[in-house]
Amino acid sequence: MKMTWWLEPEKRYEAQEGHSDAYREGYLAVIDKCVEYCHIVLDGDMYSLRLKTLQDHVNYLTALIDWDTRWIEVGYSKQVEKLVEAEDFIHASSLKLKRDRLKASMIFRQGTTTLVVVGECPFFSTKLVIDCFLVEVKNMAELALTMRVRLIADQRESETLSRLCDKYTSCCNDVSDWIGEHHTLSQRKINEAVYHPLRDRYGLLAQMTQSAIRRVIASYKTIHSRMEHRSDGKNKRKRTTYYSTRPKYSSAGVDLLWNRDYSYSPMTGMFSLPVMNGRIKVKAQWKGIPDEYRDARFGTARLVSKRGGWYLHIPITLQVPDPTSSPKTIVGVDLGIRMLATSYDGETTLFQRGGEVKSKRGKYKRLRQQLQKRGTRSARRRLKTIGDRENRWMTDVNHQASKALVNHYGRDTMLVLEDLTGIRNATERVKVKDRYVQVSWSFYQFRQMVEYKAKRKGQTVLFVDPAYTSQTCPKCGKIRKANRDKKRHLYICRNCGYRSNDDRIAAMNLRHKGYDLLTSQYAASMTDSVRVQSTTL
Structure with missing residues (x-):
């Protein structure tokens, strides 16, 4: 956000009939002091500008000039001489009471906004523009x-x-x-x-x-x-049943x-x-x-x-910051056991290895089985201690992996992830020795961490159906299960000959799905816009 002076101090005064030169000289002297103070507070970048700074600035001008000073928010116009006052303005005397209102007005108005300090002069009949600067305001979202x-x-x-x-x-x-x-x-x-x-x-x-x-x-x-959303489909229950648990x-x-x-x-x-x-x-x-x-x-x-x-x-x-609806970068992110996260942005691929997670999960599983066989009171206490320690460790792993993923990409990025709802019911597609690792890794926790960290960075997260993402060739589009060699973690297309890492292939296909969905949404919005325009003609 940059501050720009609208008018020079000499041009902020217009001589009027019936007033002496002494008034004019004193008037300009006061304005010079105001301008000098404004330069000290507001000069250069406006990123440090906060509501308290604005309030102190207004209070200072009010005390210095002893006028009814107020903030008026106006729409930006190329003709700087033309002021379009907003319906709402806040008096300096009630600025503290209406602080949230001013703050919300500054946050949720999108585009370039002109903030103007207007003073009511006691010996002039006209309003005086004491200060004016441009502030770029972008839509904000809540997190x-x-x-x-x-x-x-x-x-x-x-x-x-x-x-x-x-x-x-x-x-x-x-x-x-x-x-x-x-x-x-x-x-x-x-x-x-x-x-x-x-x-x-x-x-x-x-x-x-x-x-x-x-x-x-x-x-x-x-x-x-x-109870209403049971998986067996029995939604109709007696009223008393609800209170039995x-x-x-x-x-x-x-x-x-x-x-x-x-x-x-x-x-x-x-x-x-x-x-x-x-x-x-x-x-x-x-x-x-x-x-x-x-x-x-x-x-x-x-x-x-x-x-x-x-x-x-x-x-x-x-x-x-509210992320833009037209992201500059689309990234496909594939989640797995051997590779915690594999991301592809169209040019480069980022791998986050998960071998330590697999081995440590297996270690905790074996230790838990040994303690369960004992069945003693001390063994049960030990089981609880181990469970808490494993959960804390896995939470830390998810924090590190999600942070590395989000920080690797800049703002206006859309991360396309797999919708892994029902992952615990999909163990029949996983080797028996890997089932515990897959269902015990908190995919949902990782998803939540990516969502809120991406939102803080001005990124968006999109979840798509992961069906056939590991079997589809990203170059020719042919789907064939035999193209993937799970043992060597290699994908070789029998149709066009393209070959690459199988996790990378999944990330590429997820990126394509995100791009297709974004394109279809844009086309739908354009169609609706044309339909509205045609009906208004």
């Missing part, structure tokens, strides 16, 4: 993430949080039992029946009690939704509302959390909120205990 924050709690604070979690968990179980007996998910009816008894019994704050009720209602609705909570965690139940102080680096008899302040194990999260919207957090530590899982919503 939801979950930020995991470790809390540094001493023994006393940890015991206090444990008592809170125990009370909250018991409250959730009582609500679950009541819903299971009375067969209703109406929050009004539940509140009338259990709200005051729960508060008297457990001593929770009003907001926490409401959060527990909403938490259990959401759990029941999730169970009902799963009651959710039970062993460690529910505590749901906390932002700026009501919990808050964060950047000055002290501490979170303020509610407990049974007041509030406590707990230090967070981080160096403060990252810069990219400072303008994010914080949602309802969950306080959880894991492996002796306390964590806050905070959902945040970021504003990220």
